[in-house]
Amino acid sequence: MNLFRIDFQEVYERHLCRHGHFGINVLHLIVVLVIYIAIFGLVGAVVDRIAPDNRVLILLGLTLPWFILVLMNCPLRVSCATAVIVLMLLGLYAVLPRVPVWVWPVLIFAMHHFQQYSHRIYPMRRNMDRYAEKYRKGPLLFVLLLVYELPILLNYLLFGRPDWVAGCSEIVDA
16 A cells, blocks of 8 residues: 555545445535635644735645645546645635634544444445455555545546446445
8 A cells, every 4th residue: 555656446446345325425525525624724824824915825835745646646537626626625715704723623523523423324334355455444544545535535426426326346246
C-alpha cells in the first residue's frame, strides 16, 4: 500500500464492500463536504493571523499537493469532479460568516460520529478477504482513505451508476 501510487479501481472496489448502498455514499459525501469546510475553517483561522487578505488564495495553494496526488492516481473525470467540488467548497467557505475557531473541531468530531452512525442505518458486511492483506487496518490505510475518500465517493455517485445495484458482490465473486 503506497499513498503516492494507488490502484484507484482496486481501492474503489474495496470501498464498495462496505459502502455498496447508495444512501450511505450520499451520507458520507455530506460528511466529507462538511469536514472539508471545517478543515478550511481551522486552517483559515491560522492563515487569518498571518495574511488575512489572502486567506482564500493561501487555502487554495495548500490544497494543491493533495490535488496533485488525486490527479496522479485517479481517473481524469474523477479528478476534474473533485477539483470542481473543492473549489465550490472553498467558495462557500469564503462567504460563510466568521465563527469561533472551536466550532470547526466540534463539526469534525460530530461528522465523524455521524459517519460511524451511518453504518448502522446502512449495514453492509461483505467479504473483504481479497483486500485484507494489501489494505491492513492502521494509520496508513486511515490516511489513504482520508486522501482519496472524496474522489471515491464522487466516482460512485457521478460515474458508478451500475455499482448502485451491483455493489461489492459482483466484484468480489468475479
